[in-house]
Amino acid sequence: METKEKTFTDKIIRIQSNLKAPKDLWNDFSKFKYRSCESILEAVKPLLKEEGLFLTISDEIIQVGDRYYIQAIATVSSGKIGNNGRNETLQVSGLAREPLSKKGMDEAQITGATSSYARKYALNGLFCIDDNKDVDTQSNQTTKPASTIKEPQPLATLPQNATKTSKLATQAPQATVTTPKDTKPSTRQRFVNAKKVLGDEEYYKIISKFGVKSASDLKEASKISEALDAVEKAAEISRAFSDDNV
Numbered sequence: 177m178e179t180k181e182k183t184f185t186d187k188i189i190r191i192q193s194n195l196k197a198p199k200d201l202w203n204d205f206s207k208f209k210y211r212s213c214e215s216i217l218e219a220v221k222p223l224l225k226e227e228g229l230f231l232t233i234s235d236e237i238i239q240v241g242d243r244y245y246i247q248a249i250a251t252v253s254s255g256k257i258g259n260n261g262r263n264e265t266l267q268v269s270g271l272a273r274e275p276l277s278k279k280g281m282d283e284a285q286i287t288g289a290t291s292s293y294a295r296k297y298a299l300n301g302l303f304c305i306d307d308n309k310d311v312d313t314q315s316n317q318t319t320k321p322a323s324t325i326k327e328p329q330p331l332a333t334l335p336q337n338a339t340k341t342s343k344l345a346t347q348a349p350q351a352t353v354t355t356p357k358d359t360k361p362s363t364r365q366r367f368v369n370a371k372k373v374l375g376d377e378e379y380y381k382i383i384s385k386f387g388v389k390s391a392s393d394l395k396e397a398s399k400i401s402e403a404l405d406a407v408e409k410a411a412e413i414s415r416a417f418s419d420d421n422v
Contacts, residue, residue, distance in 0.1 A: 182227075184254050184256075184258060184264040184266075187227040187228075187229055187254070188229075188252065188266055190223075190227065191220065191223045191224065191227060191229075191252075191303065192303050192304045194223055195219060195220055195223060195303050195305070196219060197211055197215055197216045197219045197220070197303075197305055198211065199211045200215060201215070205369070205372075205373070211296070211305075212292070212296065213292050213295045213296040213299065216296065216299045216300075216303070216305065217231075217299070220299075220303060224252070228254065229252050229253065229254055230252070230253060230255065231250065231251070231252050232250075232251050232253070233248060233249065233250050233251075233295055233298065233299075234248070234249050234251075235247065235248050235249070235291050235294070235295075236249065238271075243273055243274070243276075244273070244274045245271050245272065245273050245274070245290075246271070246272050246273075246274065246287065246290045246291050246293075246294045247269050247270070247271050247294065248269060248270045248271075248272075248291060248294035248295040248297075248298040249267060249268075249269045249298065250267070250268055250269070250270075250295065250298040250299050250301075250302045251265055251266070251267040252265065252266045252267075252302065253265040253266075266302065267302075268298050268301040268302040269298055269301075270294045270295065270296070270297035270298030270299075270300070270301060271294055271297075272290045272291075272293040272294035272297070272413055273290065273410075273413070274286055274287060274290045274413075275290075275374065275378050275410050275413060276377075276378055276381055277375070277377055277378050289413055290413055293412070293413045363400065363404060364391075366404060366408065367391045367404060367407065369411070370404075370407040370408050370410070370411040371407070373411035374407065374410055374411050378410065379407060382403070382406050382407050382410060383403060383407070385406070386399055386402065386403045391403060391404075391407075
């Protein structure tokens with residue numbers, strides 16, 4: 177029986193279905209697991225080889241207002257012409273914004289950090305890697321353990337002539353519920369953590385865009401959430417570069 181040749185689409189589906197790229201790295205500073213661009217590439221290369229496909233990644237710099245973004249473009253191709261007369265390719269892009277400055281980094285390192293971040297998310301889109309629990313959602317923090325309940329001690333055996341006072345003295349103690357402290361950082365602590373990563377200059381430049389000099393001046397819940405999201409995303413780009421270059 178003649179075996180039907182797999183189409184380009186069949187090959188992409190097989191790679192997306194079989195790719196395993198777990199979050200095998202740990203960030204001690206913010207206490208979350210993550211995966212790097214290198215982790216994804218290491219996992220996908222053997223699958224690409226099996227299917228006879230190849231992957232390329234390129235970067236473009238895009239200016240929006242006075243800020244610069246890195247657009248990473250990830251492309252899988254068979255090197256063949258399809259039935260429609262076009263090259264068999266699948267392309268996905270990812271964007272990341274360059275921070276204005278980063279303590280301890282020169283301009284080339286800042287661009288490199290942003291590129292690594294953009295490339296990771298381009299690969300996530302290309303190979304359908306689930307990132308619902310990535311740092312951007314803040315749902316990757318250590319979960320609170322279940323409450324610990326101490327079992328009561330058994331009642332002592334009382335003699336028949338025991339007084340009421342002695343009965344009260346031998347009653348079982350009340351169960352004590354011990355609830356460990358929540359390990360998820362507070363909003364204020366998350367601002368502080370981001371500031372430590374970004375440095376004062378970059379941190380306050382981001383905060384000033386919300387019309388205040390300090391995060392403590394923010395009053396509206398929506399503004400607090402937007403500002404926190406902005407500084408944490410900028411901090412994550414900086415951490416991504418630091419982790420990729422260890």
